[in-house]
Amino acid sequence: MTCVDVRDRLTDHALGLLPVDESTDVERHLDWCAGCRKEASELQEAVATVGFSLPEAAPPRGLEERIVGRLVDGSGPRSGGRDHRLGRRGIRSLVAATLAAILVAMGAVGWAFAERHTAQTTEGNLQIARRLYKLIAGLGGQPYRVQLLPAARFHTSGFAVLVGSRGTNNFIYVEVLAPTPATGPYTVQVVDRAGGVQSFGQLAPNGNGDLFYGNFTSQDLSKAITVSILDRASDVVLSGKVALYSAG
Amino acid sequence: MTFDREGPLSSESEQELMRQLVAGEEDAIRALYTRFGRSVYTVGLRLLGSAESAEELTQDVFLAAWRKAARFDAERGRLSTWLMAIAHNMAVDRLRHERGAGRPPLVLVDELPEPDPTDEEDALVQRDRARRALAGLSPAERQLLSQAYFYGWTAREIAEADGIPLGTVKTRLRTALIKLRRAEADHEKAAARLAKGSLE
Numbered sequence: 001m002t003c004v005d006v007r008d009r010l011t012d013h014a015l016g017l018l019p020v021d022e023s024t025d026v027e028r029h030l031d032w033c034a035g036c037r038k039e040a041s042e043l044q045e046a047v048a049t050v051g052f053s054l055p056e057a058a059p060p061r062g063l064e065e066r067i068v069g070r071l072v073d074g075s076g077p078r079s080g081g082r083d084h085r086l087g088r089r090g091i092r093s094l095v096a097a098t099l100a101a102i103l104v105a106m107g108a109v110g111w112a113f114a115e116r117h118t119a120q121t122t123e124g125n126l127q128i129a130r131r132l133y134k135l136i137a138g139l140g141g142q143p144y145r146v147q148l149l150p151a152a153r154f155h156t157s158g159f160a161v162l163v164g165s166r167g168t169n170n171f172i173y174v175e176v177l178a179p180t181p182a183t184g185p186y187t188v189q190v191v192d193r194a195g196g197v198q199s200f201g202q203l204a205p206n207g208n209g210d211l212f213y214g215n216f217t218s219q220d221l222s223k224a225i226t227v228s229i230l231d232r233a234s235d236v237v238l239s240g241k242v243a244l245y246s247a248g
Numbered sequence: 249m250t251f252d253r254e255g256p257l258s259s260e261s262e263q264e265l266m267r268q269l270v271a272g273e274e275d276a277i278r279a280l281y282t283r284f285g286r287s288v289y290t291v292g293l294r295l296l297g298s299a300e301s302a303e304e305l306t307q308d309v310f311l312a313a314w315r316k317a318a319r320f321d322a323e324r325g326r327l328s329t330w331l332m333a334i335a336h337n338m339a340v341d342r343l344r345h346e347r348g349a350g351r352p353p354l355v356l357v358d359e360l361p362e363p364d365p366t367d368e369e370d371a372l373v374q375r376d377r378a379r380r381a382l383a384g385l386s387p388a389e390r391q392l393l394s395q396a397y398f399y400g401w402t403a404r405e406i407a408e409a410d411g412i413p414l415g416t417v418k419t420r421l422r423t424a425l426i427k428l429r430r431a432e433a434d435h436e437k438a439a440a441r442l443a444k445g446s447l448e
Contacts, residue, residue: 011418015396016341017402064285067310070311072272152308195270225271
């Protein structure tokens with residue numbers, strides 16, 4: 001897109017009315033074009049003025065606590081009201097999937113995926129949980145889990161498993177349902193406590209219609225606080241907070 | 249670093265607030281909500297038409313802000329603008345998504361709940377300034393902006409509905425926004441002069 005193309009669309013862009021693909025192109029252009037970025041910023045400030053002109057309504061009591069709880073607890077589902085964003089398959093059994101992920105890390109890809117899809121019973125999960133802890137002990141690290149929830153306009157869900165250690169056995173595994181709309185390729189990004197951002201590779205199809213990424217890294221993942229999946233425009237498609245993984 | 253609940257934040261403070269938000273600091277979440285929760289909820293109520301939808305939107309906007317916080321750049325714009333853009337874009341997305349299934353009725357300005365009498369002075373000043381800026385628009389510009397902002401109509405949809413050439417709609421919308429921005433900038437300069445005078 002040229003500057004002329006972009007400026008023709010900046011009004012609709014500021015008003016949030018551009019189709020997704022055009023909006024993505026405009027955002028890309030704004031990343032490097034200071035002139036268009038300045039104009040876009042001014043138009044957006046003007047649009048915000050309309051919002052600020054409204055007489056303020058009082059939010060319901062408890063909304064602040066619900067928001068704080070949702071963010072501090074790792075962005076669980078929205079409290080109250082409907083939640084239609086988790087996709088028809090919903091968020092899968094984290095335990096079973098987590099176990100499969102670690103098994104993948106050990107190089108048993110085919111077996112692990114087969115195991116995951118037949119391990120949906122409690123007994124099955126427990127059996128694999130025992131194996132998981134044995135495997136984690138072998139890696140010598142602390143396991144973490146991340147429930148990935150979609151950004152507003154996407155329909156998808158997913159999870160990530162991190163194993164953090166001071167050695168070279170840090171491991172990251174991510175699996176997500178193919179997002180709609182499709183805006184890939186998708187990359188994995190991890191933010192740590194110090195605000196450092198680490199980018200990993202691209203998600204790849206796993207044969208079940210899902211996308212995954214798994215690799216060992218020398219980065220210390222024990223300090224990770226969030227995992228995000230970004231699309232080709234660097235927009236966040238899914239994100240989640242890192243929490244300690246426990247066998248339960 | 250802690251954040252005052254009132255008064256403008258410097259761009260450095262805004263950046264720090266977002267850094268703490270990325271880290272999941274509860275104080276940062278509360279500071280952000282205290283400053284902008286009402287404005288976001290109001291946009292949701294005004295565009296989506298129900299308290300339930302407005303609450304859902306507010307929760308989702310703060311979650312989106314947390315997810316995107318690492319990419320917030322105070323040099324590219326104010327935090328208030330950034331957050332209100334997220335809120336408006338998400339509300340418009342829903343409006344446009346629901347349009348086919350029957351859109352919920354709009355809440356008229358007169359029907360909005362009265363603000364809390366303890367409403368912070370800063371919010372009142374900001375609202376007054378925004379209203380003065382809007383008053384500087386022509387009736388045609390206000391109507392176009394209203395169709396786009398509150399109904400989520402694109403320039404093309406407005407042109408078709410009102411029988412106005414598309415180019416005219418685009419020009420008027422753009423002119424309206426530029427006028428709003430200039431009026432805001434003039435108020436900011438005047439406020440800065442006043443503040444400087446009071447210090448001297």
